[in-house]
Amino acid sequence: RPIYTASGGIKRFDLNFSDIPDVVKQTTLTAEDRNFYHEFAINIKGVIRAAYYDIFHKTAFLSGGSTITQQFVKNALLSPQKSITRKIKELILAIEIEIMYSKDEILTMYLNQVPYGSNAYGIEAASQTFFNKHAQELTLAEAATLAAMLQRPTYYSPYGTHPNERLARVNWIIDSMVSLKYIDQAEADKAKAEAKNLKFAERHDYVVAPHFAQYVKDFLVDKYGEQVVESGGLKVTTTLDLDKQAMAEEAIKTGAARRFDNINASNAALVSLDPKTGQILAMVGSRDYFDNSIDGQVNVAVAERQPGSAFKPIVYATAFKQKYNPAFTLWDVQTDFGNYIPRNYDGTFHGPVSMRKALAGSLNIPAVKTLYLTGLDNVLNQAHSMGITTLNDRNRYGLSLVLGGGEIKLLDLTTAYGVFADNGMLAPTTPILKVTKSNGKVLEEYKENKKNVLDPQIAYEISSILSDNQARSYIFGSNSALYFPDRPVAAKTGTTSEYRDAWTIG
Template identity: 50%
Template sequence: MLKQVLLGIFDAMVILTIGFIGALFFLFTTVPSGDLKANWSPAQTTTLYDKTGQHILYEMHGEENRKVVPHEGISDNLRKVTVAAEDDAFYSHNGFDVKSIFRALKVNLQNDHISQGGSTITQQLARNVYLTREKTIKRKVKELLIAIKIERSNSKQDILDYYLNTVPYGANAYGAEKAAQIYFGKSAGELALDEAALLAALPKAPTYYSPYGSHRSELLLRQQAVIQRAADLGLITKEEALEAKKENTLAKVQDFKSKIEAPHFVFYVMEELEQRYGRDVLDAAGFDVITTLDYDLQKLGERIIEDGVNNNVKKYGGSNAALVAVDPKTGSILAMVGSKDYFATDIDGQVNVTTSLRQPGSSIKPIIYATAFEKGLQPETRITDARTNFGPDGSGRDYIPRNYSGTFRGNVSMRQALAMSLNIPAVKTLNYVGIDNAINMAERLGIDTFTQRQRYGLSLAIGGAEVTLLKETGAYAVFANDGVRQTTTSINKVINSDGTIDYANDPANGKRVIDAEVARKVSSILSDNDARTPVFGPRSPVFIEGRKVAAKTGTTQEFRDAWTVGFVPSLAVGVWTGNNNNAPMKGGADGVFVAAPIWHSFMVKALESVPEESFIAYTPVAKEAVKNIDKGSDKDVLEASLPSGVKHKKNIINDKRPKGWSKKEWDAYKKSIGL
């Protein structure tokens, strides 16, 4: 019986083996030949446009931006470091590397999808020349079989030369010759070792590692690793590696001379496209990409940022600024100015500050109050602004925050507290709603940077955690859109080379993340110029004559960051000012003085042709209901949530008349708010 079972298993294995070999043989006979000269065809150009399709922002060239050079036109340095970076077994395998395949297979099984290919240089060449970019098992098998044919039909020298003439290096450069010209102003045959290593570092992720992008430090780390790997493999000497590592290669990189509009936005789009399609597809597909960029708003933003920085650097020592504009109803990024000047290396202009983590100061407060309103508190809820000890903050010291002015305003409403940006009420509100609940609110609004919850304390209420300008502006856009969140996007449509639509953004995919009443309460407070007047004055830069706008400023410690984020129902705009190296600005560089004027100038111009819009009013609760919430009209409802034994000092109301106010105006205002 056992013998029969074993014979049956053996027969089945023989049949399966024969079938597998037969299938491989069939595929082997049907896949193209390895004749590279006869089968190589260049990639098509992918073009990025503004939202109208009229303005070309950037072209990802195929044939038009490739120059094929012979073997002698390519530096030996580049060959060596390319093998080290992409395929260190290149000279010993027959087209595929078993170790790499099993390593990639392990990763793919862990991820439950094909994320790594384990491809050799020959396999990459087979894919570039013969195959589509789809990530399927069948394509991988074909790739492997074609690689074997290529190895049989071509020398290693020819294979590497073809690879170096086809591989994309970013910045529209396809092939080593064009890459060397664009980046270093020389031919591929003239590349020094450090320059060659920088180029060899790029093909893995050309957009991410671009020397013109936001990840230059990561590029240098990869370049150094490539040099070291080449030395470890014996392709270069240790002395050569040491000398190459000492070179300041980025200083040799030329300014990007190809036509590019809105460069920070373009690189952001390219990263979004890479996430959607993968690098290989973008390198050859010939897409027409209709982005979300409003060309006129982008140019307006660039001019205003430049003017604003020129003013700030003189008065306050702020050498940089950034601006982003979002359509709340669609999530479309309409303008993205990542720095004063993308090409200014003295301010790290390539860094896109709109996507960089910075502390937001008080501009985070609306999210804290939105959490409170969701829990049933109201803009009319009373809260005490007084010196408060919140107990140990985790560092061994008691947390006793202070208001920016150094004074306190006593019993105020939540409307007044948020509008005047009072710190003590904001911290008390966070203490009441809970840090986890506030972070949950932030995440629903699209802020996903508060990842280590255990690290955050009550200082979160006044900007003690990092966020990006783009994500915070997107969160404000939810308030503008009545509680419905549209995922921010830079792409409207992707059109194939044959004219068919490959992808189209659908604004109908918006999701309600907070109740409309909560959004309306926040919008009501942020657009209440009377409520913020005691601190900011009646005609501050967040006030626009003849138009209702909602806005909030923010300033961090030592004036390292200054923010203004605001909106109308059809447009949300965020502005950051400061220094990329995190150096403090001069004293007095508040958000209202350095960021708000930029925001104001942009909003005024951007809204010139937009009809005046009104915010939908929230439904106020009955006065008796507010009293019930407060347990008495003047009692601080948040008092009970404070640590045991905490007592306020005597309430102190700042009764000093603001500069520019007459006594009559000030007395009338105090009476109107019950002071």
């Protein structure tokens, strides 16, 4: 059954240079090529700068590495395939275009064909698609928003899951326009205020599980490029189980209705994986995708958040790889780790406790001691081997990491727990079963690619502890929400400081 279908064909309308408002030209030049009218065809410095930021994975709000002329050639005259030959052709054609046409003519051609996403090509089609108005009617905030989308149409789409990142880029464009003398500060302040509350046109594509659908689209754009995804006619078979997706959405909906008011919560997310394959079976990124009051478009399932005590099993698993084991005794007493004195959730001390009891009861002081004994680098290495993609700036973290002092994605931590469930085997997370081009050519197809990242005995020990209802009953009681009388459930909760986030993984 389809979860996402783009309706209609390519939308494009040609405008004359005089029909394109200055605000569109100015926002576009600010975002994409500030020296367009002062340089010839190729911006060597921009290409080198873009390559540097790409190679070293730097992030910054930059105008494009390619000139507008190069972008026009790339989008209008060449195939999306990336190669040295194609790049050489792009440079040659850009020079020829600059010789044949005036700058105004090139900018007009660019603004009439550049892709904005959602099958909208050119500024007039984009204006109608996203704002239900003609390009000549666009406000500064609206024009800046469309200009912001040019760099990554899928990522910055109003129908995507990155509204905060889009707004940050819009604000950068508007602030830059002040520096470039296009507008004054008062106009900038007014436009930024408007940009926060823009009303976009209703989307016209068919979509089920919108967070997952956008996650797959982002995945494909990163792998195959914007042009292939927007115009390639791809048929994508995903891993989503629509029955489980419906159950997940209902669980979030009923849970929110039943408990949110009592605990001062506003949003929730859920991920379900098959630990043996790494396939995503269900993904709910927020309580309501269409609720702007909670930033519903943001996919909390892949947002970086602090996991609280849900990170502890990874630390204990790393310790068990060394000389420690579930029976090893730790002293749960007040301990000063050098201006850091952790406290237990219940505010008391429990004296000598086994590592099994300490993890089952989620005691904080023994957990910090376990990280200290095991070594921060060892724990981070193990976490990354189990599928955690964050926690990369090691200088940021200390002993509080075991209590959730580092940001992790829900999807990643679910993947890591899958290692415990599958006897130490990691199956890389995937949303894709098969991708086929319109001509029937298969671009990719799921193949099992598992690897052992944890001793099976240690994976069993962690699962045993997390399913030991008796071992955790001294803290949580014998009939907690984690206890299922009809089957064993290995689960762990996590709560961040000031109760900002609450996690349950199992």
